[in-house]
Amino acid sequence: MDDHHDDWLQAARQGQPVAFRRLVDTHARPLFKLCARITRDPVLAEDAVQEAFCKAWRGLSGFDGRASFTTWLHRIAVNAALEQLRRNVRHRREDSKQADDDDSPFLDAVEDEAPDPVRHAESAELRCRIEAGMAQLSVTERAAFVMRHCEGESLDAIGTTLSLNTGQSKQAIFRAVRKLRHALQSTRST
Amino acid sequence: MSTNDHTAASAITDDELVMHHYRDGLDHARLQQIDAVLCADAALRARRERLLAVLDAAGADTPPEPDAGFESRLHAALDSRIGAPAAVATFVARHQQSHHRRTRWRLAAAASVVLGVGFFAGRLGTPPLPEPAAPLAVADQEFSARVLAAYTAAHLRATEGLLLQASSTDDPGAAELADALIDSNRLYAEAARAAGNVRLATFLQQLEPLLRELANPSPAADIETEGEGAAAERADLIFQLRATRARLEPQPIRT
Numbered sequence: 023m024d025d026h027h028d029d030w031l032q033a034a035r036q037g038q039p040v041a042f043r044r045l046v047d048t049h050a051r052p053l054f055k056l057c058a059r060i061t062r063d064p065v066l067a068e069d070a071v072q073e074a075f076c077k078a079w080r081g082l083s084g085f086d087g088r089a090s091f092t093t094w095l096h097r098i099a100v101n102a103a104l105e106q107l108r109r110n111v112r113h114r115r116e117d118s119k120q121a122d123d124d125d126s127p128f129l130d131a132v133e134d135e136a137p138d139p140v141r142h143a144e145s146a147e148l149r150c151r152i153e154a155g156m157a158q159l160s161v162t163e164r165a166a167f168v169m170r171h172c173e174g175e176s177l178d179a180i181g182t183t184l185s186l187n188t189g190q191s192k193q194a195i196f197r198a199v200r201k202l203r204h205a206l207q208s209t210r211s212t
Numbered sequence: 213m214s215t216n217d218h219t220a221a222s223a224i225t226d227d228e229l230v231m232h233h234y235r236d237g238l239d240h241a242r243l244q245q246i247d248a249v250l251c252a253d254a255a256l257r258a259r260r261e262r263l264l265a266v267l268d269a270a271g272a273d274t275p276p277e278p279d280a281g282f283e284s285r286l287h288a289a290l291d292s293r294i295g296a297p298a299a300v301a302t303f304v305a306r307h308q309q310s311h312h313r314r315t316r317w318r319l320a321a322a323a324s325v326v327l328g329v330g331f332f333a334g335r336l337g338t339p340p341l342p343e344p345a346a347p348l349a350v351a352d353q354e355f356s357a358r359v360l361a362a363y364t365a366a367h368l369r370a371t372e373g374l375l376l377q378a379s380s381t382d383d384p385g386a387a388e389l390a391d392a393l394i395d396s397n398r399l400y401a402e403a404a405r406a407a408g409n410v411r412l413a414t415f416l417q418q419l420e421p422l423l424r425e426l427a428n429p430s431p432a433a434d435i436e437t438e439g440e441g442a443a444a445e446r447a448d449l450i451f452q453l454r455a456t457r458a459r460l461e462p463q464p465i466r467t
Contacts, residue, residue, distance in 0.1 A: 039294065040362045043287070050286055051278060058275035067275075068282065072289050079294050149272045156273050170234060171270055177237050192237050196227045203266045 031091050035082050042082070046075055049092065053099045059168045060103040062157050063110070070106045074099040089179075096173055097183045100165055104184075107161050148206070155205030159198050162186070166194035167202075220249045229260050233267065284373030285389070287366050292392055360407055364400045364416070365460035367393070371419060372453040375446060378426050390426035397423055415456065422449075 027048060033041030053074060057067035077098050085094055156164060165184055169175040170191075175183075180191040224246055231237035232246045250257055371393055378386040401416035 038359075040359050042294075043290075043362065043366065046286065046290065047283070050283060054278045054282065055275040059273065064276055064278065068278065068285070072286060072293075075286070075290055076293050079290075145272075148269060149274075152269050152273045156270075167270070170236075171267060188237065192227070192231065196230065199226075199230055199263070199266060202270060203263075206266055206269055 027091075034079075035085065039079075042079055045091075049095055050075075052092075053095065056096055056099055056168070056173065057103040057106075059156070059172060060100065060161075060165050061107055061110075066106040066110055067103065070099060070102040073105065074102040077102065093175070093179075097175075097179065100169060100183050104161060104165055151205045152202065155202045158205070159201055160194075163194045163198040163201070166191055167198035170195050220245070220253070224249060224256060226259070226263055229263050230267075233260075233264060281373050281377055284370050288370035288373070288389060288393065288396075291363070291366060291370070291396060357407065360400075360403055361460040364404065364412065365457045367396050367400050368453050368457040368460070371397070371423070372450055372457070374423075374426065375450050375453070387427050387429055390423045394420060394423045394427060412456075412460075 027045070030041045030044040030048075034045055050071060053071045054067055057070040057074070058064060061067045061070060074095065078095055081098070085091065089097075159167065162184060166180050166186070169180045169183065170177070177188050177191045180186065180195075181188055184191065184194075186194065228238065228242070228246065232243060235243065238246070250260065370389075374386060374389050374393060377389070397416055397419055401413045401420075404410075404416060405413035
């Protein structure tokens with residue numbers, strides 16, 4: 023990260039949009055990847071990134087520095103990604119005749135992306151299975167798992183961000199791991 | 213291995229092994245217990261390895277990279293949502309114009325005019341310091357000028373992205389983006405003029421017909437086929453936008 027990141031942050035907290043722009047340039051792509059892991063959709067991920075930066079700009083005066091700026095921003099992005107998913111589910115329910123299952127859009131995506139295992143190398147099949155497994159997680163399971171495993175967030179932070187208690191955060195992660203293990207076992211059995 | 217060790221290992225759930233891996237969600241005493249049993253029990257170690265393999269495989273879930281227009285779209289959206297810097301917003305508040313549509317210009321003719329002005333604008337150096345309406349410290353004037361330059365550069369970047377997007381696809385989003393850029397373009401043109409940068413203001417004003425053209429694409433039957441000449445003019449315009457933007461953007465701080 024740029025050595026001047028703290029300077030830009032300080033200036034942005036004082037309301038300087040040019041400084042905030044520097045922060046956007048630094049954090050935009052990592053934020054996109056985080057949101058893409060959760061939404062499984064690049065369009066929703068991009069919308070989530072936009073919302074996250076807008077919220078961050080409005081909330082900068084309240085950033086107390088207890089967590090790092092990256093951590094703080096990423097937590098905002100997780101919620102923005104979840105909000106995009108909620109809106110998208112509501113939108114799809116209005117337009118489609120799918121069953122009332124929050125996971126159904128993701129299962130549809132899994133069906134569309136399922137590879138022909140004969141034609142792909144083992145590592146490519148593994149990647150596809152993991153992607154399919156991730157897509158089959160519920161929104162909460164996926165967000166909790168991504169925050170714990172990819173972002174290194176504590177259970178406390180996960181609970182705060184996702185409005186869960188510690189036990190619920192654990193259970194979400196445990197369910198995610200079980201589903202991913204099942205997806206991998208399917209690979210080994212084929 | 214003793215019976216006690218087997219009993220201890222079987223009492224450790226997979227969920228606890230996951231939390232043990234993350235060193236989270238278990239108290240210190242339980243973590244130490246699991247550490248001890250892992251040292252003594254090969255079967256538990258094997259069970260843990262299988263779990264860790266699942267977690268490692270999750271690393272294969274690599275998210276896609278955003279496309280080339282991602283940053284341009286993001287900055288354009290943030291510019292319109294977060295708003296102009298205070299100095300520019302204050303100016304616009306004093307010099308508001310009514311919104312009415314102009315006559316649509318042909319893209320090629322508009323591009324020719326812009327190219328002429330753009331070449332002129334390409335010779336721009338650092339915008340001159342504005343004549344202050346009220347006494348301002350030199351540092352404040354310089355900061356205001358840099359803020360304006362940075363925001364104008366961002367606007368040009370978004371415009372460039374729009375032209376690239378419009379030239380390569382029939383994306384309906386291009387029309388929407390162009391419409392969103394019209395007001396911003398007028399804002400920065402007015403701010404540039406107020407700052408005394410007539411060349412930049414003229415360059416930006418000449419972009420407006422282009423943006424309106426892109427915001428209101430003609431039906432296919434109403435326009436001539438875009439030949440190589442128009443495509444070349446568009447490419448030249450993109451080049452001029454980049455050149456102007458490069459002169460406005462703040463230089464990176466080298467350490």
